[in-house]
Amino acid sequence: MSNVAASLRPGDLDLYRPEALHDPYPLYAELRGRGPALHEPERDIWLVPGYAEAAAVLRNHREFVSGDGATYESALGRAERYPLIETDPPEHTRIRRAVQPPFARAEIEQLRPGIESAATAIVEQALALGEVDAVPSLAQPMPDRAMALLTGLVPPSCAKLVDWSDAVVRAQEPAADPLHTELLLEALTWLGQDGIPGLPAHCLGRLIMESGGTTGGLAADGPERLMTLASIWLAGVDSTGALLGNAIDALIEQPEQWELLRARPDLVPNAVEELLRFEAPFRVFYRRTRAEAEIGGVTIPAGATVCAVLGSTGRDPRQFPDPDRLDVTRENARTHLALGTSIHLCLGAPLARMEATSMLTELTRRVARFERTGDPVRSPSGTMRKFDALPVRLVGA
Template identity: 55%
Template sequence: MSSRSPGALAGSAELDPFRLEHVADPYPVYARLRELGPVVHLPERDLWVVTRYESVSAVLRDHRRFLSGLGSSYERVAETGFRAPFIDNDPPEHTRIRRSVQPRFQRGPVEQLRPGIRAATEHLVEAAVAEGEVDVVPALSQPLPDLAIRQLTGITPPDTATITEWADSVMHMIGPDADPVHAARVMASFEWLAGPGAAGMPAHCLGRLITEQGGETGLLHEGQERLLTLGSIWLAGIDSTNSLLANAIHAFALFPDVWDAVRADPGLIGNAVEEVLRWDSPFKQFFRRTCTEVEIGGVALPADADVCAILPAANRDPQRFADPDTLDVTRPDARHHVAFGASIHLCIGAPVARLEGVELLTALAARVRRFEIAGPPVRNPNREIRNFTSLPIRLIKDQM
């Protein structure tokens, strides 16, 4: 392979962002990778890593040269035999599949979910505040996405523990070095969905629209494609929002003055959700494959290269965001983050996740004066998504 820039440096094994020692705090290694150049090659994985905002955006927005159809996960579709409908397809297949459900994620239909999500949020927050000290993962960040996705899709899972395990395994499976147990759990989740899950869905829900009618357009292929499309919305929507919600509470526990600003001006809540997404992004990376030799920032990548775009690194790039390691809910360009991806592969469920984030912060701002970390936070050793398995928090009630 050729290079026309010193940015084509080879990263040492210590700079491998997938090593478990980087799970708790990956930002130092992300910064070192950014400093090396627009592209860094990891020889042991034969992987080209992009961490700068400009480079990550270029990869995500150019679907013609950086393909998703060969696989957007660490392993290629040819190696796993599994193709996720939304993220592992290029146009025109991607366009056909996405348009089949896109109307349900537009402003009007999403807004119709608000009353139910608000009621669920109020109930969960009231119970947590009454308790005083809770692990916010089982108390808030896990149950709320489950309840929201039930409203969206019509799917009622067997129990909270099972759906949490299934959703977590999806994220483990699409990352590197996945334990086979995760693939088995994901298979079990789709077997359940095809049987009792689908049978238990109410009439006129999104789940039945997809499985029985092929979506809004009727163009989803019968059988596996319909099931995988519904399952992708269901499972991905739970763990990613779980991450957003827990990361938000953790962030405001670390920056109490910023929480004071949010409470003083609830009009900041929408931008606060965007800033949390930028500051501690749920998804760690997406993968693409080159269809020809391409250039990024003066670095030539060969055809058929595996490219890893690291989203949280881009969102903390000082060349794009001023003082990027600081949480600033008044940041005017917070929404320019790439936490949900970009372009045609922008996360389809992003509007629902944003709605849940706004409702949770609104309910908490009305009741909680301060978040205090009440025990050691435990990060999930998941290489694909940044969330917690445990986050003990003391909720100091509002005295006003």
């Protein structure tokens, strides 16, 4: 095995530079061209930008562990962890099995009438306004309503839930602000004091908190049940909201793809996969090594922080020919890694797909085209690729 990576100047590979956050794809292409794994010396992290190598890291939970942290900041020494992403087998297996059944296809399918009704109401309201910011008007309301249907939790407002969900990932980033931690604590406090006591009689929230999940496997003592519910609830908001905002922007930039979807709404489910590939909501996911490991012939030392660059994997031409072109008919779009893979595949993936498919289908029925009415504003988040503002005019069909 070789432990020699390409020689780079300090800072050249920094994913968190403002210009790289705004438009990361030139940097991603450079990274892929430099090797399967590269050491970024300024932050002391190992970057894995290629599809095959990142997939191998995410599937090898024995050598690349999640229990020491799945974000930029290590979980070691942190008071609370997110049980679904920051654990390894057998602990992870126990926790996942306790909450997996409600996410089975048949169970999620029962939510479809509510999801489709929400999509209709959201689009109708936006069309009535005509000119909207697509982020709070279209992208964010759907996951808010979907999480209420799934968990039974009804937050004080959609805007507050969005702030809480944003804080979950921002609190573990290099540029974390104390406000992010304050918001996260506020979310957990509300959950314990108001959210859980207000749950309806039969819902996922009560199943987790009162029964320890379907199998009863979640520990009754300590914060495991609370943090598991919080993980499902908050993680499903930011990611799906990012997907929907990114989708609208991409379809504005490539209107021929929107015309194709309007003519062939049967393509919408595949379009969702292609949009996830094209603009992965999660830019990165982290793993740690406890012993020396190998990635594509590059030796990774013990105690290393390894970053699977999900945003880059979707643009890898070895997996996706002509990757910088949005193609809603792409045959292998679903092979993307945007929702993870293996034992840490996103638990809520079936619901996220249903939300996005329902929203895009309703939009194809009702919206002839989107027109920009101002400059879009990207979020400064180093974890999520999303918009803070996306001003548009909806031209009715």
